[in-house]
Amino acid sequence: MDQFVKEKLKKIFGFSQFRGNQEPIVDNILKGKNTFVIMPTGAGKSLCYQLPAVIQDGTAIVISPLIALMKNQVDQLNAFGINAHFLNSTLNKSETNKVKKEVLSGKTKLLYVAPESLTKEENILFLKDAKLSFVAIDEAHCISEWGHDFRPEYRKIKSIIAQVGESLPIIALTATATPKVQQDIQRNLHMEEADLYKSSFNRTNLYYEVRPKIKNETKKQIIKYIKSHKGKSGIIYCLSRKKVEEIADLLKVNGIKAAPYHAGLDQSVRIKNQDDFLNEEVDVIVATIAFGMGIDKPDVRYVIHYDVPKSLEGYYQETGRAGRDGLEGHCLMFYRYEDIIKLEKFNKDKPVTERENAKVLLQEMAAYAESSICRRKFLLHYFGELLEDDCGFCDNCKKPKEKFDGTDYLMIALETVKNTNNRFNMDHLINVIRGESNDYIKSYKHDQLNVFGKGKEDDERLWKTVIRQSMIGGFLEKDIENYGVIKLTAKGEKYQNEPYAVTFCKDHDFESMLENETPE
Numbered sequence: 001m002d003q004f005v006k007e008k009l010k011k012i013f014g015f016s017q018f019r020g021n022q023e024p025i026v027d028n029i030l031k032g033k034n035t036f037v038i039m040p041t042g043a044g045k046s047l048c049y050q051l052p053a054v055i056q057d058g059t060a061i062v063i064s065p066l067i068a069l070m071k072n073q074v075d076q077l078n079a080f081g082i083n084a085h086f087l088n089s090t091l092n093k094s095e096t097n098k099v100k101k102e103v104l105s106g107k108t109k110l111l112y113v114a115p116e117s118l119t120k121e122e123n124i125l126f127l128k129d130a131k132l133s134f135v136a137i138d139e140a141h142c143i144s145e146w147g148h149d150f151r152p153e154y155r156k157i158k159s160i161i162a163q164v165g166e167s168l169p170i171i172a173l174t175a176t177a178t179p180k181v182q183q184d185i186q187r188n189l190h191m192e193e194a195d196l197y198k199s200s201f202n203r204t205n206l207y208y209e210v211r212p213k214i215k216n217e218t219k220k221q222i223i224k225y226i227k228s229h230k231g232k233s234g235i236i237y238c239l240s241r242k243k244v245e246e247i248a249d250l251l252k253v254n255g256i257k258a259a260p261y262h263a264g265l266d267q268s269v270r271i272k273n274q275d276d277f278l279n280e281e282v283d284v285i286v287a288t289i290a291f292g293m294g295i296d297k298p299d300v301r302y303v304i305h306y307d308v309p310k311s312l313e314g315y316y317q318e319t320g321r322a323g324r325d326g327l328e329g330h331c332l333m334f335y336r337y338e339d340i341i342k343l344e345k346f347n348k349d350k351p352v353t354e355r356e357n358a359k360v361l362l363q364e365m366a367a368y369a370e371s372s373i374c375r376r377k378f379l380l381h382y383f384g385e386l387l388e389d390d391c392g393f394c395d396n397c398k399k400p401k402e403k404f405d406g407t408d409y410l411m412i413a414l415e416t417v418k419n420t421n422n423r424f425n426m427d428h429l430i431n432v433i434r435g436e437s438n439d440y441i442k443s444y445k446h447d448q449l450n451v452f453g454k455g456k457e458d459d460e461r462l463w464k465t466v467i468r469q470s471m472i473g474g475f476l477e478k479d480i481e482n483y484g485v486i487k488l489t490a491k492g493e494k495y496q497n498e499p500y501a502v503t504f505c506k507d508h509d510f511e512s513m514l515e516n517e518t519p520e
């Protein structure tokens, strides 16, 4: 069996070896089991379902929200000699009928379907008639409202699969999932028992750095940075099309080979600029997040965020485009809190839950930027991974801030969580610690706790980072069941009985760095 699968890997895709978790994943799918794959971008997720699809009888359904990439993927598979098709709104009636006929004839190994096509009654009927092998759900984090890319259509997938084929195995794949999102995906797809294959998110060759974003200064810094990396490829991400154009022009005026990329440009211009970047006619692409999906340039040496991304998921994905070849990549972000507020305002017309969730994502982003603990530790913790030691390869590790004795702080934080019975969120805990009473606190009689007001000497900001660092240190954790609630871990409980010295560090104070800035 193993040998057979390996031969297929070589014969069809031309690869002599599996990468990372691919082999056990393929095996699991071939056994017809539900499978959950969490793998960083570029690690080779597609092969995990493509290979079993080719080997098995029938057609595998691949659900993907990226209509723009579907044709590409199908073309690639066809080039490997694999019979694959797609079904989405870009096809006309006769093209659609042709695809359906091909699938019903049993020849098609993979059928890519957009979620909105999947929910159409006529397509459900058609799929009922087809012989299917399994359903792969790409970008599975789109199912979750707690993630950064929620798509309501994704929530209907499970009930459609149930109609089309009750016992079809489901393969969920994603490159970003916090523990909360992970749980949400599994619940929604009724696949709590699925075998989980989670790869590490640690990109050891990426150097993370955050600098304050200062008017006039930042642009100069960027030009200087690029000039000192002459001939190297880099990406600069900006939030708006206008900013993209502005920065691209600024770079060009300064003799840098740069090109813009955003969804407002003509497709021909976009393709040309992208090709110029890939062929190294230009060194720097200045882009909105529209750039990068499905692009695989291995030797991108730096990714600069001129504007702060909307979530750490986005930040991780975008910085992940640096150093694909395994050589060093520099991830440099310019940050000011004002940008977070600006982003928050964009969400004001969204439905309440969406707006609230977007806000939480933004606050996490701000906390990352302002934190002075090891960036990698922070980032990996966000994705549910504990890094024991500081990485030594980020700005905070290279230029550590002065630390303070955190033992008493940690004890107070743990005591507060424990004495309020592991049931409250950060804001509430801090109110208790700082002795800030309100009706809510009174109704729980938390103003009568021993710990009430014990930390009134320090401000809210300090307590926030203490609680965060307690979480990253594994003493406290987020309760996955109850959003926002913070609870004690076994390690935290043990610490209360046998405390030892810990050190914390204060966050960066970006605001004070901006005080002297000259207006634009």
Ligand code: ADP
Binding pocket: 015, 016, 017, 018, 019, 022, 039, 040, 041, 042, 043, 044, 045, 046, 047, 296
């Ligand atoms: P993801 O979907 O996880 O972002 P892809 O599936 O697009 O990643 O794969 C990234 C790249 O790795 C592709 O160019 C793919 O051909 C290549 N790849 C995947 N598996 C292997 C393998 N076993 N050996 C060599 N290259 C591989």
Ligand code: ZN
Binding pocket: 373, 374, 375, 376, 377, 390, 391, 392, 393, 394, 395, 396, 397
């Ligand atoms: Zn570090």
